[in-house]
Amino acid sequence: MVINHPLLGPRDASEFVYLGDASLMDRPNWLDKDAGQKFYKYQYLRDNPHLEHKELWFHEQGDRSWLIVTRNISTHEILTVELAKKFFDKGV
């Protein structure tokens, strides 16, 4: 697979480390009343869809940026690649 890095252009997927579902960016607030349940769902449960999947890749052997890659899980086709930072800056 070749990941089209928004800053560095096409890079081989083996330069990256895969973390998982992009929902891992939405860490629950530990002060919430039902934080236990929320952390359980956040940490352990996955949608695990079979077509489009938004996921986190870390460019470890490159510029060390986190990317959000949207992939078709059944064909390995990469649909979009964005910097994860973009979403943090928005305060998500």
Place this chain on the structure above:
Amino acid sequence: MRYSLLKIIKEGLTGNKGWRPIWRNPEPKKKYDVIIIGGGGHGLSTAYYLSNVYGINNVAVLEKGWIGSGNIGRNTTIIRSNYMLPGNEPFYELSLKLWEGLEQDFNYNAMISQRGIINLFHSDGQRDAYARRGNAMLLEGADAELLDEESVRDICPFLDFNNARFPIKGGLMQKRGGTVRHDAVAWGYARGADNKGVDIIQNCEVTGFKIVNGVCRGVETNLGPISANKIASCAAGSSSRVMSLAGIKLPIESHVLQAFVSEGLKPILPNVITFGAGHFYVSQSDKGGLVFGGDIDGYNSYAQRGNLPVVEDVCEGGMALMPFIGRAKLLRMWGGVMDMSMDGSPFIDKTHIQGLYFNGGWCYGGFKATPASGLCYAHLLATDEPHEVAKELTLDRFIHGKIIDEKGVGAQPNLH
């Protein structure tokens, strides 16, 4: 029809005209006691033990393709019970015991070969870890033997013992481990279940559940709705897809694992060997091909095929362990979709929806579990109580902190 030496001789002398298909291809009935979703190894063994041990024969196995088209026909066929944790080891040891009697039990040749498995170690730390694992196995009544370098040399003189980076210092051997003809397992269980009246319905995909007031009463399929008192999901890599139809989110990610077979060689590997310094495991099939594999590709996938970086990694592992492998040509490679769970251990449990049961999360190690998985799932379906050795394989163990994480890597499925 029972298979026996007498039968083979009789058929041989009369032109082999008496052999019949070993299971029927029935139309689905309107209603069953139990519907099993997925005609892989686990679905078929569940049907077998339900009908042969628990006396429940009004059962259908619904398979979206043909039986054996999933991971049961794609794996590298290694069986062993060299786990460590109390939640796992008794289960896998029961499975190995069932393998040992399986061919007599279901009267089918599954080519079970207890040729032994050696997990090599390359450092003092690894030796300690394997000694500990071996002791945990002995405590559960399994067999384990710690081999020094000399003993490994006696068995496998062709390994690269003096590898500059990862010299071989010994291995943990389980002599009762080995390999099995994987698709014969599916066929044998299918035949044994069909003999007792179980309907094996191929090309029948489950597309929805009929859930009324929190009770699951049947499934929707491409062949129309079918009702049942109990519905048992057993869809391995497709578990999340199937359970999402009931609105259930699982602690599972689907990942691809590849396997490789070389051209046929004369007998060279006496047993199953795993490399301790990289991820590489290998055995030799009865046709002579070296059957080997390594890590999962590491990203979510439903594609049943992998990518080249893992091919390179696996082949490098092979070269480091046994350099002669570089002379053999690679004949075939393929992939299967793994139901990777959050702690690397499986589930055999009820769900919060009455009448709906779940079996999955087998990761890359569910082939060896096929007999015990079927027996324990049948036990749960028949009695509504977990089987003694599967008590800890619950779906909600993460809420209660009862994680069964052999590797200790946490909720990161691609590392298990």
